[in-house]
Amino acid sequence: MIIHLKSTVTAHEANQLAETLKAFHVQSDGVQILITGSGIKELPSTLADKADNYWVFPNDIQLASKKYRSEKRTVDLGNVKIGGATHNTVLIGGPCSVESEEQIRTSAQLLTSLGLTTLRGGCYKPRTSPYSFQGLGLEGLKLLAKMREEFGLKVITEARDATHIQEIIDYTDIIQVGAKAMYDQGILRACAKTDKPVLIKRGFGTTLQEFVQAAEFVMSGGNMNVVLCERGLRTFETGTRFTLDLCGVAWLQEYTNLPIILDPSHAMGYAYGVPALARACVAMGIDGLLIEAHPDPKVAKSDASQQLDHEQFKALYQSLKPVAESVGYKIV
Numbered sequence: 001m002i003i004h005l006k007s008t009v010t011a012h013e014a015n016q017l018a019e020t021l022k023a024f025h026v027q028s029d030g031v032q033i034l035i036t037g038s039g040i041k042e043l044p045s046t047l048a049d050k051a052d053n054y055w056v057f058p059n060d061i062q063l064a065s066k067k068y069r070s071e072k073r074t075v076d077l078g079n080v081k082i083g084g085a086t087h088n089t090v091l092i093g094g095p096c097s098v099e100s101e102e103q104i105r106t107s108a109q110l111l112t113s114l115g116l117t118t119l120r121g122g123c124y125k126p127r128t129s130p131y132s133f134q135g136l137g138l139e140g141l142k143l144l145a146k147m148r149e150e151f152g153l154k155v156i157t158e159a160r161d162a163t164h165i166q167e168i169i170d171y172t173d174i175i176q177v178g179a180k181a182m183y184d185q186g187i188l189r190a191c192a193k194t195d196k197p198v199l200i201k202r203g204f205g206t207t208l209q210e211f212v213q214a215a216e217f218v219m220s221g222g223n224m225n226v227v228l229c230e231r232g233l234r235t236f237e238t239g240t241r242f243t244l245d246l247c248g249v250a251w252l253q254e255y256t257n258l259p260i261i262l263d264p265s266h267a268m269g270y271a272y273g274v275p276a277l278a279r280a281c282v283a284m285g286i287d288g289l290l291i292e293a294h295p296d297p298k299v300a301k302s303d304a305s306q307q308l309d310h311e312q313f314k315a316l317y318q319s320l321k322p323v324a325e326s327v328g329y330k331i332v
């Protein structure tokens with residue numbers, strides 16, 4: 001249950017009420033909000049004269065639900081807004097991993113030349129083998145921050161565990177919680193304590209309900225700046241790396257109020273399929289795309305097979321524009 005308290009209730013009183021009820025207390029848009037589990041179906045009697053409004057839910061998709069808030073939430077990055085009523089499809093591009101200053105600068109130049117705003121690059125890579133390239137860590141974060149400074153771009157990078165969340169907050173603009181990391185309660189709880197935007201990727205064996213509940217972990221701690229990212233599921237098929245769940249995207253659009261970004265690069269696993277898939281994604285009217293591009297994919301230190309080269313990325317960008325326009329969106 002979500003309860004909005006009357007404006008006469010102070011933050012301190014709301015906090016005390018939350019403690020007694022074992023509820024979460026957050027303040028959002030100037031409103032004191034209490035959140036209990038969805039098992040509570042009746043307004044607690046102690047709140048009878050303190051509640052302004054309340055919502056009952058069939059499950060624990062609450063703050064992220066359309067039932068609670070029908071308008072899509074907006075994540076404001078300053079130079080660009082994701083979600084809300086903007087009808088922006090934010091094309092986030094860049095390499096799988098930050099590998100060197102030259103490589104990430106070439107990527108930043110590519111985005112800038114197209115008028116795009118947001119650069120991706122992993123620094124703490126969650127690899128399936130300990131012998132693979134693990135990312136440049138703090139050195140990579142500093143390179144991203146340098147590009148942010150030089151080009152005025154926003155930067156996004158992924159958290160592998162909770163120990164470096166503060167560094168990511170300090171050096172970047174969006175915390176990416178990867179498909180393998182989205183079950184990590186340490187990461188989710190750390191993301192809840194900041195107001196930094198958080199992009200949560202769906203695990204490849206994660207139901208939609210579990211996926212949105214990961215977002216609820218962040219939101220119930222007070223950080224409403226959450227974006228969901230579909231990046232493919234593991235199915236019986238081995239011809240492609242994963243299977244992009246566009247049905248799931250339709251479901252998220254119907255039942256949640258969160259901006260939705262799609263990542264066809266990781267879903268496909270091979271560069272040849274990425275442009276067509278990206279166009280299919282954009283045709284759904286989505287808030288953003290995450291596309292891996294590398295100045296020279298064949299020498300990439302991670303995910304080499306799926307990264308577009310820069311000519312392919314430029315061609316993709318041009319081909320996305322009319323598709324976005326046809327559904328009332330704009331690639332930014």
Ligand code: PEP
Pocket residue numbers: 096122126158177178179180201231266
């Ligand atoms: C990535 O974005 O490079 C990445 C590792 O993605 P995922 O968590 O979706 O596998």
Ligand code: MN
Pocket residue numbers: 096097266292302303
């Ligand atoms: Mn990758």
